[in-house]
Amino acid sequence: MSHKNLHDILQETPATTLLRNSRIGMYVYPVVAPEFTNWRSEQQAWRDSAVLFDQSHHMDEVVIEGPDAAKFLEGLAINSFANFGTNRAKHFVPVSPEGHVIGDHIMFRENENKFVSVGRAPTSNWLLYNASLGKHDVKLTHSPRSPSRPDGKLVTRIHYRFQIQGPEAPKIFEKMNGGPIPDIKFFHVDWVNIAGRKVRALRHGMAGAPGLEIWGPYDEKDEIRAAILKAAEEAGVDLHQVGSRAYSTNTLESGWIPSPLPGIYTSPELEGYRKWLGADSYEANGSLGGSFISDDIRDYYTNPYELGYGIYVKFDHDFVGRAALEKMKDQVRRKKVTFEWNAEDVMNVIASSFKKGEPNKKWIDFPQPNYASSSFDKVMHGDKMVGLSMFNGYSFNERCLLSLGVVDADVQEGDVLTLIWGEPNGGSGKTSVERHEQAEIRVRVSPTPYASEARENYAESWRTKRTA
C-alpha cells in the first residue's frame, strides 16, 4: 500500500520513528567531486589562501516572481522587508505558527518583483505550498537539489553558483574583473566582469573570510569556472577548489547550523501542509540521528532566537508565527554555541573500531561525522541534559572536532560538558548507521563562530552580534 502524503504516513507511524529509521542514507553534498586536492589542504586554503566552492548542486532554488512576490514572502518571514532593496540579499527564515524554525534560505532580490531563494528543501516546500493556496499573484519555479547519487546521469540546474572566499580572494576578483571590483557591502549584490560577461556577485563570507558568491545560467558554468581558475593562476593565488567532503565543514568555523528539523510535524494549523507534502518529500524522508531520543517530535524543534536569528525578527509586518514569537521574545532561552570535542575521548572512540571481538563505538567519519539530515546529540552536565549538538565536523585548521548546537541559558563559555555519541540500543534503523555502542565525549563550550577570523572580521550579522 503506498501512502499519498506525509499526513497519511504520520497516521500510522509517529514522526520520530519515521525519521529516526529513514532509509535515505547519508545527507550528502551531491555531484561535486569528493576532493580536488585533499580535504585537509582544502580546509586550510579557506583560512590561508583562497577557495572556490561549487554550490550549484546541494541546494534547492526557488524563483519567486509576480506583483505580489514581496508581500507573499514577507508574510512568511521573520525578517523585515522594509529595507530589502533590489540587489540585496537576506537570510530568510520562516517559522511555523508556533514559532518554530521551518528552515532558512538565502534570498536575493533581483528586481522589484523577482526573488531567487536558495537553501534546503523545507523552506522551498513551504514556499511552494503557500503559493499553491492561490492567495497571491506569484509564480514559483522550483529547481530541487541535484540527485544524491547521479550515477553518471546528466545533471542540470537553472543556475551555476560559485563562491570565492579567503584572504587572497580579492586578488582573484581584481584579476578576473580586469580592474578593481565595486566596493560591495555585505549581503549586497553588484555586477562583476568574468570572461567578458557581466555576472551578479553577492558580497558574502561563509567560511569566515570575505568573499563573493556569483551565479548565472548553468550552461555558462564551465566557462566561468575556467575563467576563475585562470584569474587565480595569473594572480599567483593558490586557489583550491573545495570538494564535497570539506565543503560542509566550513560552517563549523563560521557558525551556521544548516540542519534544523522543520517544525511542521505537529501544528494543527499545518495539517493541510502535511497533506500537501508527498511521501517522497524531504519532510517524509529526511533522517533524524543522534543520542537524544524523545517520542515527541516537538522536542527537536528550535526557535529563531536560540539559533541566533533573534536579530532578524522584526514585528513591523504580519507573518506566520508572529504571535508566537512575540510571546517568546523575552523568555529565557537556549543559546547557540560551539562545542570543542576532547581529543582523548575522540581517540578512545576511534580506537574501539580497532579491537576485534569487542563492541565498537559509532564510527566518527572525517571530516564530517554527521549521519543524518538533522542531528541531535545529548549534551550532559552530570545527569542533566543541558544542550544539544546539532552539526559536527573536523577542522584541520583548528586541529579538532567541533560541533554547533544549543545549550541552556546558564551554561557558560569554558564549561566542560559531556556529549553522548551514538544512538542507544545498538543504533537506529538508518542505513547510515552501523551497529555500535554509545560513548561519552567531553566537550568544551566555546563561542560561535569559533574561528577568530569570523568573529572579528565579519560584517554586521548574527555572526558578530552575540547575545548573552
Add this chain to the structure above:
Amino acid sequence: MSHKNLHDILQETPATTLLRNSRIGMYVYPVVAPEFTNWRSEQQAWRDSAVLFDQSHHMDEVVIEGPDAAKFLEGLAINSFANFGTNRAKHFVPVSPEGHVIGDHIMFRENENKFVSVGRAPTSNWLLYNASLGKHDVKLTHSPRSPSRPDGKLVTRIHYRFQIQGPEAPKIFEKMNGGPIPDIKFFHVDWVNIAGRKVRALRHGMAGAPGLEIWGPYDEKDEIRAAILKAAEEAGVDLHQVGSRAYSTNTLESGWIPSPLPGIYTSPELEGYRKWLGADSYEANGSLGGSFISDDIRDYYTNPYELGYGIYVKFDHDFVGRAALEKMKDQVRRKKVTFEWNAEDVMNVIASSFKKGEPNKKWIDFPQPNYASSSFDKVMHGDKMVGLSMFNGYSFNERCLLSLGVVDADVQEGDVLTLIWGEPNGGSGKTSVERHEQAEIRVRVSPTPYASEARENYAESWRTKRTA
C-alpha cells in the same frame, strides 16, 4: 611549451620526480556514489550477506577482435593461451622486455576471435600501442575509465559491469534466474537470465566469497540493477550496494595488488612506446606516493613472481619478456604478504592531527588511506629495508588497517616490522598530500589473502597457491 609525449617529458624531468609530484589528485573510483548505506556496513555485507559492486566505471575496457586476436594477445601475455577456450576468463599479465609487470587485466574470450579486456590503463595502452604497430590483423575498441570528476556530465560506457558477491549471493542468483543457475566453474562464463534477458556471467570471487560478474550493454544497466535488487528483496537477502569508498578495500581481504607501477619508463626497447604515450596518458600523469624514495624508477618495478603471478607464467609460447622471466624464475625473490598495522601506532598518527601547533603526521584517511596511483611505503627491520607496502586500507571486518606488499624472501609470517608512514621533507608536490611529518607504524607480516574465507574457500588460483 606543451610536451607531445612521455618520452619528451622524460628528457626534461626524471620519471620519479614527475610521478612523485603529479597534480592529478586522488586515484578515485569514479561515478559510483561514495556510500549507499555506510562503508562499514557495506564491508560487513560482503562477509556476512551479499553485495552488489558496480564496476562499470573505474576500469578501462578494450575489445580485441580479428583473426589474429588470440595470437596478438598471447605474444603480450605471461599466461598460456593453450587452454583459453571461449567463455573463459584469464588474469592477463603483460610484462616489459625486462620482465617487469606492466599491469594486469581480466580478459574474457567471448568467441574465437573476440576478447574483452578490463582493468587499469597501463595494460590498455600497451595493447593499443602494440596493435598500432600493424603486425597483426586485429581491431581494438577502447573505452577509457570514466572521468574522476564527472561534475554532473553524462557518462556512458560500452558495458555495464556488476559483481554480486557474498555468502547469500547464491539465493539472489537463483531468484533472478528463475531457477538454479548453471554450475559455472571459477573464471568460466555462462549465461544467466535476468529480467527476461540472457546475460553473460563470470564465476568470480573478488571479495573472498563466491560470486558472479555480469555484463551487458550499458543502456540496460538500470534495468538489470533494478532486477538484481528486486531478486534480493524477494529472496530475503540483505544485499548492500557498495559505494566507491568501501569498494577498493575489498582487495585487502582477498589479496590482489591493483596498483603496480607500469615497468615501462626505462627499457631501451620501449622508447617507441614512450613516444607513443601522450602527455595526457596514465603513465605521464599517474602519481607515485609513499615513504620509499629512490631516484631510479626501476626500484619501483615489480615482477610477476613477487606479485604472486608465478603460477601464470608459461613458457609454452613466445611473449614480450619471456627471456627475462626465464632467467628470473629460479632466483630467490621477494614474496607477497599482508601487513597488519599496529593499532596503537595508528592511533598515535591520528592523534597527531588533534594537537594544534604541533606537526601532524600524514592523515590516514578511512577506509582508504592511499594517496597515489601507485604507493610504496618502506617496511623496515631495524635499519634495513626488507619490504614495500603497496596498497592499504581499513577493514571493519577485521577491525584493522591492512596493506598488501612484498617482502624479502627471509621475512616470515608473524615477523613484526616497521612501516614508515608519510613522505620525507614535509611531503611531495602531489595535490593529495597535506604537509606532514613521517611516522613509524609497526606491522605484523601476515598471509595473503588475509581473509580466512578467501584463503580456505577460493577456487584454484594464485590466491590459494601460496608460494613459500
